[in-house]
Amino acid sequence: MILLRNLLFYLTFYFGSILITSASLICAPFSVSAFRRRVRNWAQWQRWCLENIIGIRLAIEGKPQEEPVLYAIKHESFFEAIDAPALLDCPSVFAKKELFSIPGWGRAALAYGLIPVARDQGAKALMNMIRSARKMIADGRPLVIFPEGTRIPHGENRPLQAGFAGLYKMLALPVVPVAVNSGPLYHRGLKQPGTITYKFGEPIPPGLPRGEIEARVIREINALNS
Numbered sequence: 586m587i588l589l590r591n592l593l594f595y596l597t598f599y600f601g602s603i604l605i606t607s608a609s610l611i612c613a614p615f616s617v618s619a620f621r622r623r624v625r626n627w628a629q630w631q632r633w634c635l636e637n638i639i640g641i642r643l644a645i646e647g648k649p650q651e652e653p654v655l656y657a658i659k660h661e662s663f664f665e666a667i668d669a670p671a672l673l674d675c676p677s678v679f680a681k682k683e684l685f686s687i688p689g690w691g692r693a694a695l696a697y698g699l700i701p702v703a704r705d706q707g708a709k710a711l712m713n714m715i716r717s718a719r720k721m722i723a724d725g726r727p728l729v730i731f732p733e734g735t736r737i738p739h740g741e742n743r744p745l746q747a748g749f750a751g752l753y754k755m756l757a758l759p760v761v762p763v764a765v766n767s768g769p770l771y772h773r774g775l776k777q778p779g780t781i782t783y784k785f786g787e788p789i790p791p792g793l794p795r796g797e798i799e800a801r802v803i804r805e806i807n808a809l810n811s
Contacts, residue, residue, distance in 0.1 A: 590638055591775050598634040605630060606689050613696050621675055624697050628671035631664070640778030641770055647785030649673055653722050654788060655758045657749070659806040660731035661739050661768030664781065669729050670697075672783065677721035678729040679714065679752075698726065702748070711748055715755050728758070732802060739768030740810050742803060749802075750795045760798065762786040762805030784808050 609623035635641040649656075649672070656673065658665055669676050675698075682701040685691040695701075700717045703710040718728055734746035753760060764784040770777045786805035789798060 587775050587777065590640070594634055594638045594776065597638060598631060601630050601634070602627060603689075606693055609693050610689065610696075613693070620696065621670075624693065625670045625675075628668050631667050632671055635664075635771075635776070639776045641776065642780045644780050644782040645672075645785075646782065649727070649785065650759070650761060650788060653725060653727050653758065655728045655730060655753065655756060655760045656763055657730055657732045657760050657802050657806060658763040659765045659809075660733055660736050661765060662736060662772030664767040664771040665765050666731070673727050673729065676727045676729045677718070679718075679731070698724075700728075711751050711755075714748075714752065718752070718756055722756070722758070728756070732806070736768075736772060739766060739772075742807050742810070745799050745802060750799060753791070753798055754795075757791040759788040759790055760802060761788050762802045764806050764808040764810075766809040782809055 605623055605627045609620050609627070612619040612623055632643065636643070656676070658669075660666070665672075666678070666680070669678055677698045677700055679700045679702050680694065682703045685694055685699075685701055698721055700714055700721070702714065721728060730749060730752065732745040732749040733743050734748075737743055763786065765781065767781045770779045770781055786808070789801055793801075
């Protein structure tokens with residue numbers, strides 16, 4: 586039964602994704618708000634498929650902030666990356682530059698306001714990210730970063746990527762750490778029924794030393810490890 590549900594999930598979700606991505610690109614030249622709704626629809630589509638086909642429910646502890654902040658989200662699977670537009674109000678996400686080469690999706694991602702992360706370009710890449718992020722903040726949009734830089738198996742704690750501290754310092758935004766335990770259910774060959782939980786931490790003010798901000802974020806984003 587699990588195998589059949591997974592086959593149905595992948596067929597349904599990816600077919601719907603093609604339709605929604607195509608619709609978003611058609612909307613983009615004519616209406617920014619309609620385009621953004623289609624992106625949110627994609628995240629909502631994933632939720633619908635997971636709940637109704639796989640049997641994955643969603644629980645949220647705490648809530649997002651009303652003003653723009655930098656959300657530092659634990660990264661255990663593709664779930665939370667796709668889900669961000671459903672979880673938050675039009676977030677701008679820092680994403681690996683390689684993802685923007687995906688046909689169709691890459692164009693939609695740039696138009697939506699995702700920020701490419703070029704890890705091999707050092708300080709130059711950081712300054713480009715800062716400029717892009719400041720434009721999003723001026724537009725009233727929250728920022729999302731996966732500070733570990735890659736998907737981490739559930740239960741593991743790893744150091745944050747060096748670029749996180751630089752962004753925190755230069756953007757001077759509060760940081761809201763968000764724990765999520767999607768790995769055991771979503772990041773595997775066969776997705777399993779159960780409950781994925783988000784846990785929003787308290788906002789961390791700007792201006793803290795690097796060691797302190799990194800320690801607090803690591804502790805909070807791993808709050809659901811057990």
